[in-house]
Amino acid sequence: MSFHQGEDISDDIDSILSASVADDDEEEDGYDGYSSRFSLDSVSVSDDVRDYIFENSRRYHKYYDGLYHFPNDDAEQEREDLQHAMVILLCEGKLHFAPLDNPQSVLDIGTGTGIWAIEMGDEYPQADILGIDLSPIQPLWVPRNVQFLVDNVEEEWVQPANSLDYIHSRQMAPSIRDWPTIFSEAYNHFLATSKHGLPVVSPKRALKPGGWIEIQDLKCITRCEDALPADEPCHRFTSTLVQALRGLGIDCIHSIDHYEPWLRAAGFANVQTATLKAPLGTWPDNAHDAKIGLFNRNMIYSGLHAFSIRPFTHGLGWTPEEVEVYLVDVRKSLLTSQARLYFPWVAVWAQKPLEPVVGGEPNAAGPIGVPST
């Protein structure tokens, strides 16, 4: 496994993909030996975290089987890294929008291949970065300040209260069922007894006063710069995917549209949103946006089977054969469509108030802002 530190991600797709795809043979010992501010020494993981389930030629996580509806195999990991490259281009190289000031402890929930966490480790060498995921697919050779843990972020959190400067979540809208509860102070009241024997805290309590949470997502439904052509296959595909996920109890579009009010209701302050457009295809006039569109189209094209095979069979009751037949037109259209399609992309970031929250609103008398150092 090679690990390329400080790589220019815009150079070419192949170098991006070779940087972080985990080698299955190397996964055995990668989840212990924590040395940092994250005191996880007493957390042990059972063998089933490394087991997999195979279904319709795809590999899925076994730990908390069925929680996440997309594969974790090599093809899907490559797609995730391509998506990372596309998003970083879209964000002009930014790994985050929240105004971080010398962060010491960073948590990435649903870290996937860990590519964001690894690049964060390079950008903030003084910080400890912990990536959590259901799948043990992250590479072993990572910066010294980056660690990975297999765990379920919709279960108990073991991070101590007031310990994190920044919580990051990207592309988790199709995963998390109950965002308001995750954001809420009362999160721990919903949890079973701690399986690790450690105190359970809510994500919000885990943040330091003045710490930031940021949620980034590509809205998984296409929009069009012009009138949407009737029955456009890519748009139809994304609508069907949203419907299939609803059938599995996840309303990702609703969630993305409600991050902001939910964060406010949970008592976060300085809630801000950035909305961008990720073109699908090379239709933009300028080279930069056309490159984003190319990355995006390749990413979606390579991911069509992964996106649909479980959601459409489990959520809509289709047969695997029906899914395969359906995808033929979508693939063709992705390569030939003249429609100026794009995906809305959203980042929402918010700050834990410095003062206690009264009645869901920051204490009027209390200062809100980044603590002075």
Ligand SMILES: C[S@@+](CC[C@H](N)C(=O)[O-])C[C@H]1O[C@@H](n2cnc3c(N)ncnc32)[C@H](O)[C@@H]1O
């Ligand atoms: C679409 S991937 C995003 C990966 C990464 N955040 C990125 O942007 O590159 C979603 C990841 O979240 C993980 N995931 C889904 N539900 C989870 C949960 N409840 N706890 C921990 N990880 C979860 C999946 O295993 C998958 O690796």
